Amino acid sequence: MTRGLRQALVDKIPAENLSYIYDSYDIIGDIAIVRLAEETAKYSLEIAEALMKIHRNVKTVLAQSGAVHGEFRLRRLSYAAGINKTTTTHREYGCVFQVDVEKCYFSPRLHYERMRIARQVKDGEVVVNMFAGVGCFSIVIGKHSGVEKIYSIDMNPVAVQYMQSNIRINGLFGKVIPIMGDSKEVIEAGSRHVADRVLMPLPEKALDYLPYALLSLKERGGWMHYYDFVHCGKNENPITKTEQKVAGRLHSIGADFRFSSGRIVRSTGPNWCQVALDVVIKPNLKV
Ligand SMILES: C[S@@+](CC[C@H](N)C(=O)[O-])C[C@H]1O[C@@H](n2cnc3c(N)ncnc32)[C@H](O)[C@@H]1O
Structure with missing residues (x-):
């Protein structure tokens, strides 16, 4: 290219x-x-x-x-x-996204990751997307899985407006539920223990917001998809490094968990990359 x-x-x-x-x-x-x-x-x-x-x-x-x-x-x-x-319409896997690229976050580079998550969602699941933007992950999941509901939270009012129109355009009204606000507050106030799966596609806040991700999961536990940026030297493994960081935090809040898989999503600079971890959160939550 x-x-x-x-x-x-x-x-x-x-x-x-x-x-x-x-x-x-x-x-x-x-x-x-x-x-x-x-x-x-x-x-x-x-x-x-x-x-x-x-x-x-x-x-x-x-x-x-x-x-x-x-x-x-x-x-x-x-x-x-x-x-x-600055506004346009982007198409991906049969989904249509309207977006203002100046006022909302949007990355076409995450298309594979969105579909990778959608393929894991089982029929009847409830999902919480803590950092939903214009709704890309939620809409790909809504279109390509048997999900029941995806609570899709974002604190950027313009992104939420676009998410609302994207939900309509993609025929996902009632399935993808847009919520404006800080996901920490939204989960504490009304989305405790509702989800089978929680998505955290915001590396800058994911570690701090881990307790709220766990709080959103059903008491019987569920899946967490965690994203982070990691700097890696020559002999370091970015996935192991991220797992160690997340394990430390999860242990400190008393969570029982298992890392299921990890992948490098993309390179973000010299020796920097974005990592995704799929984590099974087990039932004995102490949050
Ligand atoms: C990296 S973008 C990801 C958006 C979307 N998931 C995607 O892949 O296109 C992160 C989003 O989180 C939102 N955000 C930042 N802090 C937030 C918070 N505390 N609660 C909810 N949303 C937040 C931002 O407005 C932004 O839209």
């Missing part, structure tokens, strides 16, 4: 700047989001036009500066080329 972009730019930007083109970019619906290094920022138009030539379906190119930030996990975006807009 990147080689294509770099190759397309060979005659357009100086050779010494070409190596600063980022390795990857996101395509969400008809919007491409490309990260620009300082060395290539002044060539944003050339880069954007090259991207639109490679991907004929892309109508808008936005430039992202810096990492995803803040409680709502948003990107800092500026217009680079094409139609000046």
